Amino acid sequence: MTREKTVLHIDMDAFYASVEKNRKDMEGPVVVCVYSGRSEDSGAVSTCSYDARELGIHAAMPITIAKDIAENAEQEVHFVPMDKEYYRSVSDRIREEIYERYADTVEQASIDEAYLEIPEETDDAVEVAEEIQKEVGEDFHLTCSIGVAPNKLVAKIASDRQKPEGLTVVREEEVRGFMYGLEIEDIHGIGEITREKLESLGINSVEELANAENALLVEEFGENFGPTLKEKARGKDSSEVKPQEQKxxxxxxxxxxxxxxxxxxxxxxxxxxxxxxxxxxxxxxxxxxxxxxxxxxxxxxxxxxxxxxxxxxxxxxxxxxxxxxxxxxxxxxxxxxxxxxxxxxxxxxxxxxxxxxxx
Structure with a gap:
């Protein structure tokens, strides 16, 4: 049995921190830092493991504040410098050894995110997603969260619903219900300023945005962005998964x-x-x-x-x-x-x- 095209959005869980845990064989919270070089602890947190986040450490936090939080924790917290080149090499291997075996087209959106277009003749895209999660775990000792959906927009939102190591499936007939269950700011491309403008128009939910008058949106956001917002709220996205040349x-x-x-x-x-x-x-x-x-x-x-x-x-x-x-x-x-x-x-x-x- 064939089916319509399906898109997977794969988001590696706390990728930089997880890679560091593996290569340095560390236990406990890991904080990946961008050091400015002005002093020993000057700079900011790039990202951190989930157990570090539970302590209150987060991205963009000054390293000095993160270390203050770590001192008050009842466990050792590891601070490591960001090594983007190494993370990219791991990402390249995951793409080559796993993603490209399952997908006709792979779009590497960032070091830790990728879109996969699954062939129409594949019987079960969900099974493919489960196999990818299994192989990422067995071969690289990492976890990833995956969204399975009819297009890139919905797949990306879905991958963020159950982290870490989540698998969220949104079938064609489920798209509207899935989108209506979101907060407006959950839709990628809608930030705080756009949300405030929508609220000023009396639009406070995704469902209200999906059913808003085109003229109202065009007047506030312009001929292009206004209708695009409405299409996003309806879970519509015509953008293609674009293959990228490996560098x-x-x-x-x-x-x-x-x-x-x-x-x-x-x-x-x-x-x-x-x-x-x-x-x-x-x-x-x-x-x-x-x-x-x-x-x-x-x-x-x-x-x-x-x-x-x-x-x-x-x-x-x-x-x-x-x-x-x-x-x-x-x-x-x-x-x-x-x-x-x-x-x-x-x-x-x-x-x-x-x-x-x-x-």
């Missing part, structure tokens, strides 16, 4: 033991490159930029890159250039390497892929 392919692994010896670390390059090249083959792309990613024993990330003269797709080139970059980095590095990674970027579709000999 990089990254693989990172943990060493058997911490080391600063090039030959030992380079042993991991063939396996990493072997995982990268088939992904490039699947997409029909070559690369012009190669990077080595070093995560040291203090969990700090270092990246070194080189740019080639032309786009290629050859495992030997990745390994060869990776070895050069690693050795150059280690010459001025006094610590120990805990994790090592390789990345290809500056991707481009190519027909006749250049080889090592051409390079």
């Amino acid at each position: 990089q392919i990254t693989r990172i692994t943990t060493l058997g033991e911490n080391s600063s010896i090039p030959r030992y670390i380079e042993k991991y390059f063939p396996e990493l490159a072997q995982e990268i090249v088939p992904k490039a083959d699947e997409k029909g792309v070559g690369f012009r930029k190669i990077s080595v990613i070093v995560i040291d024993d203090e969990i700090q990330m270092h990246t070194r890159s080189t740019t080639l003269k032309s786009h290629v797709n050859d495992k030997k080139i990745i390994i060869q250039e990776g070895e050069k970059l690693l050795e150059e980095f280690l010459e001025n590095f006094s610590g120990q390497v805990r994790r090592i990674g390789l990345r290809i970027s500056d991707l481009k579709e190519i027909e006749d892929q250049s080889s090592l000999g051409d390079f």
Whole structure:
């Protein structure tokens, strides 16, 4: 049995904090911070784990205030610097290894959010969502909340209904009832100013907005935004899930033991490159930029890159250039390497892929 197109909106739960918990093997509340550098604790909270939120810590809070709250807590609270590059590498792997196996089209809305358009011939999109949650948990030790709906607007709202690790399904015939059960500000794109303007027009609920006179909305919000508000209230959204070109392919692994010896670390390059090249083959792309990613024993990330003269797709080139970059980095590095990674970027579709000999 076939069905109409279905959209999944996947929202990773407290993604940055959850990734940090995993890679540093931490227990308890985790607070991810953006440090300004002016002083040891200057800056603001980027995000935090759910148990940190229960303590009263939240995004945009000054780090000093968050630490004051932590001091009064009866448990250890971990403060870590934001490492967006590493989070992106995890996000890329989830997309490559899970999302793209289930969906015709994947739109990466942000590092921790994605829209998936499920093929019409798929019998049960809800089953697909459950499998995705299961694989994200088993393969990455993370959780995600998913909204399943006929369009992007409703799917995004639905994914936020039961967090963390929630699954909210809104079928076509349920859209109106689902939307009418929301507060006006629950609809994405309606902020405080818009809500206040609607209230001044006597519109205080989603149902009232859905049934409002077009002329009234146009007069207040204009010919485009006014009718759009009404369509949103009705759960209507014609925007497509837009596939986006992947900008990089990254693989990172943990060493058997911490080391600063090039030959030992380079042993991991063939396996990493072997995982990268088939992904490039699947997409029909070559690369012009190669990077080595070093995560040291203090969990700090270092990246070194080189740019080639032309786009290629050859495992030997990745390994060869990776070895050069690693050795150059280690010459001025006094610590120990805990994790090592390789990345290809500056991707481009190519027909006749250049080889090592051409390079």
